Amino acid sequence: MNALMTTQLRSGRPAEVLLVEDNDNDAELTRIGFDLAGLAVNLHRVPNGEECMDFLRKQGMHAGATAPDIVLLDLNMPRMGGHEVLLALSRDERLNHLPVVVLSTSAAQGDILKSYKLGCRSYVVKQMDFTQFSAEIKGIVDYWFGLVALPPQAKS
Numbered sequence: 001m002n003a004l005m006t007t008q009l010r011s012g013r014p015a016e017v018l019l020v021e022d023n024d025n026d027a028e029l030t031r032i033g034f035d036l037a038g039l040a041v042n043l044h045r046v047p048n049g050e051e052c053m054d055f056l057r058k059q060g061m062h063a064g065a066t067a068p069d070i071v072l073l074d075l076n077m078p079r080m081g082g083h084e085v086l087l088a089l090s091r092d093e094r095l096n097h098l099p100v101v102v103l104s105t106s107a108a109q110g111d112i113l114k115s116y117k118l119g120c121r122s123y124v125v126k127q128m129d130f131t132q133f134s135a136e137i138k139g140i141v142d143y144w145f146g147l148v149a150l151p152p153q154a155k156s
Helices: 024-037 049-057 082-090 110-115 130-147
Strands: 015-020 040-047 070-073 100-104 123-125
Touching: 015 024, 015 049, 024 040, 024 070, 024 130, 040 049, 049 082, 070 082, 082 100, 082 110, 100 130, 110 123, 123 130
Parallel strands: 015 040, 015 070, 070 100, 100 123
Antiparallel strands: none
């Protein structure tokens, strides 16, 4: 096992992950997947794109939010969908550095292409089988928190 994966990031702190997911069951499965992956993580969840933008911009009830290391973004949500979030992030100089991983049940080529064109860094099709879904979360953890260098957290 990678030493990084034992509990925390190299900096000695838990990973900060923003999960943008309207489905309670998918959110719980994601939390369990992170637990099984063995990474100490503060998993913050918002149920739609509007709250995602408030969280990232530290507005309203999210004024004290911690900047995430990565954003896990569902596409199909009420009020403001994932593609709209990606567009808003790409246009915001304070936020366009954030790695966004689309985590969606959609395997539609149009959704995948549009997500990459709007700036997502990875696109993962959620598997319906819990074992496979857990393996996907482990892959996200291994890649984003074990292999790549993440941008520093914003201080604003």
